[in-house]
Amino acid sequence: xxxxxxxxxxxxxxxxxxxxxxxxxxxxxxxxxxxxxxxxxxxxxxxxxxxxxxxxxxxxxxxxxxxxxxxxxxxxxxxxxxxxxxxxxxxxxxxxxxxxxxxxxxxxxxxxxxxxxxxxxxxxxxxxxxxxxxxxxxxxxxxxxxxxxxxxxxxxxxxxxxxxxxxxxxxxxxxxxxxxxxxxxxxxxxxxxxxxxxxxxxxxxxxxxxxxxxxxxxxxxxxxxxxxxxxxxxxxxxxxxxxxxxxxxxxxxxxxxxxxxxxxxxxxxxxxxxxxxxxxxxxxxxxxxxxxxxxxxxxxxxxxxxxxxxxxxxxxxxxxxxxxxxxxxxxxxxxxxxxxxxxxxxxxxxxxxxxxxxxxxxxxxxxxxxxxxxxxxxxxxxxxxxxxxxxxxxxxxxxxxxxxxxxxxxxxxxxxxxxxxxxxxxxxxxxxxxxxxxxxxxxxxxxxxxxxxxxxxxxxxxxxxxxxxxxxxxxxxxxxxxxxxxxxx
Amino acid sequence: xxxxxxxxxxxxxxxxxxxxxxxxxxxxxxxxxxxxxxxxxxxxxxxxxxxxxxxxxxxxxxxxxxxxxxxxxxxxxxxxxxxxxxxxxxxxxxxxxxxxxxxxxxxxxxxxxxxxxxxxxxxxxxxxxxxxxxxxxxxxxxxxxxxxxxxxxxxxxxxxxxxxxxxxxxxxxxxxxxxxxxxxxxxxxxxxxxxxxxxxxxxxxxxxxxxxxxxxxxxxxxxxxxxxxxxxxxxxxxxxxxxxxxxxxxxxxxxxxxxxxxxxxxxxxxxxxxxxxxxxxxxxxxxxxxxxxxxxxxxxxxxxxxxxxxxxxxxxxxxxxxxxxxxxxxxxxxxxxxxxxxxxxxxxxxxxxxxxxxxxxxxxxxxxxxxxxxxxxxxxxxxxxxxxxxxxxxxxxxxxxxxxxxxxxxxxxxxxxxxxxxxxxxxxxxxxxxxxxxxxxxxxxxxxxxxxxxxxxxxxxxxxxxxxxxxxxxxxxxxxxxxxxxxxx
Numbered sequence: 009x010x011x012x013x014x015x016x017x018x019x020x021x022x023x024x025x026x027x028x029x030x031x032x033x034x035x036x037x038x039x040x041x042x043x044x045x046x047x048x049x050x051x052x053x054x055x056x057x058x059x060x061x062x063x064x065x066x067x068x069x070x071x072x073x074x075x076x077x078x079x080x081x082x083x084x085x086x087x088x089x090x091x092x093x094x095x096x097x098x099x100x101x102x103x104x105x106x107x108x109x110x111x112x113x114x115x116x117x118x119x120x121x122x123x124x125x126x127x128x129x130x131x132x133x134x135x136x137x138x139x140x141x142x143x144x145x146x147x148x149x150x151x152x153x154x155x156x157x158x159x160x161x162x163x164x165x166x167x168x169x170x171x172x173x174x175x176x177x178x179x180x181x182x183x184x185x186x187x188x189x190x191x192x193x194x195x196x197x198x199x200x201x202x203x204x205x206x207x208x209x210x211x212x213x214x215x216x217x218x219x220x221x222x223x224x225x226x227x228x229x230x231x232x233x234x235x236x237x238x239x240x241x242x243x244x245x246x247x248x249x250x251x252x253x254x255x256x257x258x259x260x261x262x263x264x265x266x267x268x269x270x271x272x273x274x275x276x277x278x279x280x281x282x283x284x285x286x287x288x289x290x291x292x293x294x295x296x297x298x299x300x301x302x303x304x305x306x307x308x309x310x311x312x313x314x315x316x317x318x319x320x321x322x323x324x325x326x327x328x329x330x331x332x333x334x335x336x337x338x339x340x341x342x343x344x345x346x347x348x349x350x351x352x353x354x355x356x357x358x359x360x361x362x363x364x365x366x367x368x369x370x371x372x373x374x375x376x377x378x379x380x381x382x383x384x385x386x387x388x389x390x391x392x393x394x395x396x397x398x399x400x401x402x403x404x405x406x407x408x409x410x411x412x413x414x415x416x417x418x419x420x421x422x423x424x425x426x427x428x429x430x431x432x433x434x435x436x437x438x439x440x441x442x443x444x445x446x447x448x449x450x451x452x453x454x455x456x457x458x459x460x461x462x463x464x465x466x467x468x469x470x471x472x473x474x475x476x477x478x479x480x481x482x483x484x485x486x487x488x489x490x491x492x493x494x495x496x497x
Numbered sequence: 498x499x500x501x502x503x504x505x506x507x508x509x510x511x512x513x514x515x516x517x518x519x520x521x522x523x524x525x526x527x528x529x530x531x532x533x534x535x536x537x538x539x540x541x542x543x544x545x546x547x548x549x550x551x552x553x554x555x556x557x558x559x560x561x562x563x564x565x566x567x568x569x570x571x572x573x574x575x576x577x578x579x580x581x582x583x584x585x586x587x588x589x590x591x592x593x594x595x596x597x598x599x600x601x602x603x604x605x606x607x608x609x610x611x612x613x614x615x616x617x618x619x620x621x622x623x624x625x626x627x628x629x630x631x632x633x634x635x636x637x638x639x640x641x642x643x644x645x646x647x648x649x650x651x652x653x654x655x656x657x658x659x660x661x662x663x664x665x666x667x668x669x670x671x672x673x674x675x676x677x678x679x680x681x682x683x684x685x686x687x688x689x690x691x692x693x694x695x696x697x698x699x700x701x702x703x704x705x706x707x708x709x710x711x712x713x714x715x716x717x718x719x720x721x722x723x724x725x726x727x728x729x730x731x732x733x734x735x736x737x738x739x740x741x742x743x744x745x746x747x748x749x750x751x752x753x754x755x756x757x758x759x760x761x762x763x764x765x766x767x768x769x770x771x772x773x774x775x776x777x778x779x780x781x782x783x784x785x786x787x788x789x790x791x792x793x794x795x796x797x798x799x800x801x802x803x804x805x806x807x808x809x810x811x812x813x814x815x816x817x818x819x820x821x822x823x824x825x826x827x828x829x830x831x832x833x834x835x836x837x838x839x840x841x842x843x844x845x846x847x848x849x850x851x852x853x854x855x856x857x858x859x860x861x862x863x864x865x866x867x868x869x870x871x872x873x874x875x876x877x878x879x880x881x882x883x884x885x886x887x888x889x890x891x892x893x894x895x896x897x898x899x900x901x902x903x904x905x906x907x908x909x910x911x912x913x914x915x916x917x918x919x920x921x922x923x924x925x926x927x928x929x930x931x932x933x934x935x936x937x938x939x940x941x942x943x944x945x946x947x948x949x950x951x952x953x954x955x956x957x958x959x960x961x962x963x964x965x966x967x968x969x970x971x972x973x974x975x976x977x978x979x980x981x982x983x984x985x986x
Contacts (some may be wrong), residue, residue, distance in 0.1 A: 021546065024543035024544075025543050027540050028517065031521070031540075032517065032520070035520065035524070040731065041714050041716055041730075041731060042713055043711070043713035043730050043731075044714060046730070047513075047730045047731055047769070048731065050513045051513040051517050053513070054509075054510040054511075054513035055513075055514065057510065058514070223530065224532035225530050225533060226530055227528065241530075241532050241533045241535070241536045242532075242533035242536055242537065244530075280536070
């Protein structure tokens with residue numbers, strides 16, 4: 009065996025152990041009895057110790073120095089392994105362990121503070137998490153921008169500057185669209201009726217199948233916060249059920265199916281290697297979003313969905329156009345995870361500005377709530393009256409995820425680009441969607457995005473799929489057209 | 498930290514990783530999508546590699562040499578760690594890997610051979626498995642008896658000679674009892690009726706609770722072959738459902754609850770240490786069997802069960818005495834896992850004799866089927882007419898489990914002893930069982946057996962609980978009395 013083969017063999021074992029870690033995470037959210045939590049913490053810590061040792065194993069450095077790539081795939085494998093190794097050896101073991109310890113603690117404190125509407129209870133530990141991540145960012149950046157360094161974990165080859173410029177271009181058009189939609193003279197009604205859990209889950213499974221989810225390599229369960237978990241041939245999804253709002257269940261399912269199909273669609277040759285998974289959070293979110301929004305919330309697909317719901321449920325009379333408007337209803341609201349397509353990105357931009365200032369040291373945790381509320385007033389025109397509607401609503405910062413939020417909007421931007429290219433290449437897509445056939449879209453996405461896994465860098469995989477460099481224009485055009493028509497603006 | 502503390506800290510991480518391995522096994526049998534099997538194989542191999550490296554880590558030898566025990570518990574911890582380390586370093590890594598590879602292959606070949614009734618298809622790989630395990634036994638025995646060495650993995654401090662003598666004493670009385678019961682003039686009818694799966698599972702959960710199973714630290718799911726999995730605070734059980742035979746589900750549940758309560762009942766101070774689990778397969782089986790048989794199939798408890806079943810199901814009229822007789826029906830049969838209390842141990846003895854001869858080299862795999870069928874004729878009086886009813890019925894040998902079978906009967910013998918002691922100490926137990934209260938029995942077992950985990954050697958924990966050295970007499974007396982009465986012999 010040469011150095012390259014040794015390296016890949018070692019890496020396959022590491023990836024296999026990382027898959028196990030992911031499966032335990034899935035178990036924790038879906039199956040684990042609650043009394044097992046403390047023991048699970050020890051189990052996860054033991055596995056994390058094994059993984060950390062492997063990811064910083066000095067042999068990796070030796071193999072990387074000696075390995076030669078014989079083709080493009082090998083070049084990409086070495087690029088990904090080197091990125092991960094360089095990153096991990098820059099962070100002292102002491103700091104990595106401290107981050108793990110403090111974020112695990114902080115998540116519980118955050119949950120309690122949110123339940124009690126007590127920002128002050130959360131600020132001390134948030135300060136600790138922030139200090140640790142700033143230290144980590146500085147270690148990773150080696151003199152460069154710490155926020156840019158943190159971003160690389162979620163969206164390689166992107167900078168805070170790039171994102172700030174993108175968001176500056178997007179914000180005015182989104183604020184304007186939002187104001188016009190909310191000021192429209194007619195608004196769709198919410199869906200009424202009662203939708204039993206078992207039927208929602210049955211229909212969710214059908215919808216997952218319709219979007220190409222392979223149940224022989226996955227499964228669908230309930231979780232408090234829906235997620236997708238795993239790579240390769242074991243990619244599981246979860247959804248949630250509200251018996252008065254079936255869209256919550258169905259669109260959570262479609263969203264997670266998008267994530268899962270990305271993982272399931274990667275070239276099987278890359279299984280259990282660094283290329284065998286989605287390349288970035290942004291590209292991942294592009295798949296979940298295009299499945300959920302551009303496809304799932306289209307007029308064509310909602311027509312099929314209404315027909316299936318009418319067969320499955322005892323539901324009020326509603327015509328297909330009204331149902332489409334109801335699915336896409338835009339309403340004022342404080343909560344990111346409940347936001348519609350028009351407002352979602354404004355929630356992200358607010359968080360991006362704040363977290364970038366926190367990492368730069370330009371904003372102190374003590375001033376965070378006021379800064380949040382000011383910006384929310386500016387973007388959304390309303391006052392935040394309780395922290396659970398504002399600065400305490402998301403778990404991310406408590407677990408140290410600084411640099412993660414902007415990938416949601418990057419995903420929407422990429423989805424906009426992919427959707428434009430897809431419509432150009434599959435002009436009769438709506439006819440298929442109206443019949444519940446998503447294959448023309450999902451197969452195009454598998455062929456052009458998903459199968460590449462992490463072989464191509466994020467912007468490159470999107471650019472290659474679309475035939476143009478990704479920009480915000482297609483997304484904004486799509487939103488203005490869709491909601492302009494829906495709200496007769 | 499001194500050597501003892503270092504050793505225990507290292508061991509805790511190893512035990513935590515072993516718990517993860519167990520959880521993946523559970524997942525594989527209950528939740529895993531079938532298309533994930535090959536990938537899971539790689540994941541399990543990677544984790545096994547980590548565990549094997551830890552279990553043979555040279556630091557263990559150094560710590561063991563330097564460690565000093567400050568109390569009885571520490572003495573027991575060192576005994577268990579030393580046993581495991583000495584065992585693992587005696588087996589060359591090459592041999593351990595080959596056993597893992599061949600047994601994984603052999604299990605599939607066995608399943609196919611059984612489905613096709615084709616013994617000859619299984620013999621070559623059985624020969625390979627046997628040769629590897631004989632080699633392992635010889636390496637472990639260091640000049641001693643290889644079968645005795647293999648036994649230690651399942652039942653420490655027991656020998657083939659001990660078991661042979663025990664079985665020689667038991668066989669004549671069991672053969673005689675079997676003949677008298679089957680020759681009785683009146684036989685109970687089987688249960689008729691249809692018992693829907695969902696109701697069986699609901700009642701199974703209630704029965705599990707009645708036997709003290711803690712659902713905050715476990716869960717109950719379906720599996721093809723019922724099992725219990727895990728130690729400490731995450732001990733999960735499975736059962737199976739046949740809609741025409743609810744006893745299959747209920748008694749599988751009670752059996753697995755017995756195993757699970759043993760693990761859940763261990764002193765929490767031993768969590769994630771070598772003492773934090775059941776001490777042997779025999780003692781484990783004593784718990785599952787006493788829950789299932791001496792308690793669960795008692796006249797008192799079946800009276801309560803009948804009343805609950807009559808509430809839950811639309812079932813035929815049956816009085817409590819007839820129901821008790823039906824639960825304990827003795828019928829001729831070929832299959833160990835379907836055997837009643839009277840015949841079960843005869844199935845085990847046959848396997849013990851054959852596997853001991855195989856390991857000793859006194860029996861060749863080519864002659865195994867004939868030897869099986871001859872002994873079956875001698876013990877059960879009938880001819881085996883197809884291999885799935887005979888030598889191909891059990892998975893054990895295909896996966897290299899030589900030395901495991903006798904622990905089933907040891908478990909029954911221990912259960913017999915524990916039951917005699919329990920009845921002496923809790924004379925009004927039947928009154929409680931008749932009300933569905935098992936606590937007087939299950940708490941006695943937790944106090945006297947379960948909480949010790951692996952602190953005391955197998956025979957010692959039973960002897961200490963009972964106040965006498967374990968023998969076969971209480972089990973045989975119990976069987977002769979119970980079935981003598983039931984069948985009016």
